[in-house]
Amino acid sequence: MTNSELKHKLNSNSPVIAPSMLKCDFGNLHREIELLQAAGAHVLHWDVMDGHFVPNLSYGALLIERVRPLTSMVFDAHLMISHPEKYIDDYIKAGCDSITVHIEAVSDPTEILKHLNQSGVLPGLAISPKTPLKAVEPYLDQCGTVLLMSVEPGFGGQSFIESSIQKIKQLKSMISSDTILSIDGGIALDTIAETAGAGANYFVVGSAIFDQADYSTAVSELAAKAGSQTASST
Ligand SMILES: O=C(CO)[C@@H](O)[C@H](O)COP(=O)(O)O
């Protein structure tokens, strides 16, 4: 799939629910992937943490590469790591379709975004709650996706930061219509509709899927909530 086909697929009118694999059962990864696919998810969001950029450690490119052959779902890597330029090729080689680096981790993301694009990977920039949007403004036209963190990066299961709604609205007015606006952190049935109404069209969800017994119900209820809000707000 080319970058523009991927952008089109992920930026259609129907909301994208991307399960955050940080919250999955790592002892049963194969089964978790099968269940998520059966639940109707089209994307898996891989949270990579280095214990340096964020105070937590998760998994890296080797694990992603090993599970890549198990599914044709879109692989979306969220790199919460320092010096992403040193490791980016490992994630490209691992088969990620979309790779997002944090603006706080780089002095100028231009070369990374260009390299991702030239490698056929959708380039993304992530922004932490305390970082002002003006930090990403010069690079927005180089991004396929912009990921707004609505919790401090590093852990799943945190509460949604309410001021993110205003930030989504502002970011929406700054990006082109074909750029994906992804919201990540504390997204659940009681928060997703407001974020959709504000302009998010891609929703990363950890606890609100993995803490449920039935992933299919969780994914479809989240998509329905987001979809109804998107439809009524346009
Ligand atoms: O990037 C991150 C955390 O740093 C997220 O992707 C979380 O893992 C989402 O989990 P919930 O907040 O939905 O539980």
Ligand SMILES: [Fe+2]
């Ligand atoms: Fe994430």
